Amino acid sequence: MSGATSAPRPEPQGGERSVGEIFSSITTELSTLVRQEIALAKTELRQDAKNAGRGAGLLAGAGVAGHLFLISLTALVVIALGDLIGYGWAALIVTVVWGVVAAVLAKSGQKAVKQVPPPLERTTVTLKEDAQWAKHPTS
Template sequence: MATKLVEERSPNGALKDRPTAELLKRLSDQIRDLAQQEIRLARTELTEKGKRAGRGAGLLGGAAVTALYGVGVLLAAIVLALALVMPGWAAALIVAAVLLAAAAIMSMMGRAQTRKAVPPKPERAVESMKKDVQVVREKAHHH
């Protein structure tokens, strides 16, 4: 078959004397094959990136847990430092009160931010689309 293809080619490398339908079928087959190869390549690339993202997420999770332990030790050090100038129970109570106050403030701020996001609809985009429809209607009535 390879020899036949060589015989069918003109000196400049183009196929000659082949019906257009056959050439179009060959082109279609080649485009299909190329698309399938591109899809396989994309699938392979996404699989590799997914594995890398999974490893990264695992490392980030490990870092978060380690940081949490570090914060716990730091808080214990603060309690121990305060215990040098007051009873230990009072030092622990003060540190706990500060932490709970910070948590309450963050909770209120988070709740306010969440309320601004609900309902989750693109209000500006909807408004913009309404204006676009209005402009199109106005132009349609004028013509």
């Protein structure tokens, strides 16, 4: 045979690998595992930030509605309804309407924020699984 192709290396008896091969395999698997965990963490953080942003937007809407509540209490009562039903009743109606709007927006925002899972929840679970595997890699 010519030197163009190399003969396959004979495996040690019993299918045992050398310490160098085992170390190389562990290093490669650990490197792959770390890259996968980092990718999972990035994906999870992006999703959590998106959900938190939506909840914050709803809470901001509640703040705007609350601000409009104060403005409406003064301006709308006097201008729009004061001459029709009396100033006291007009003030009460406008106050109740904006109070309901603010409460609905605040509750919706609060619900959205509560749906955001704890930081890196899935990554934490997989890291625990990886640690268990590292302790008992053959099981």
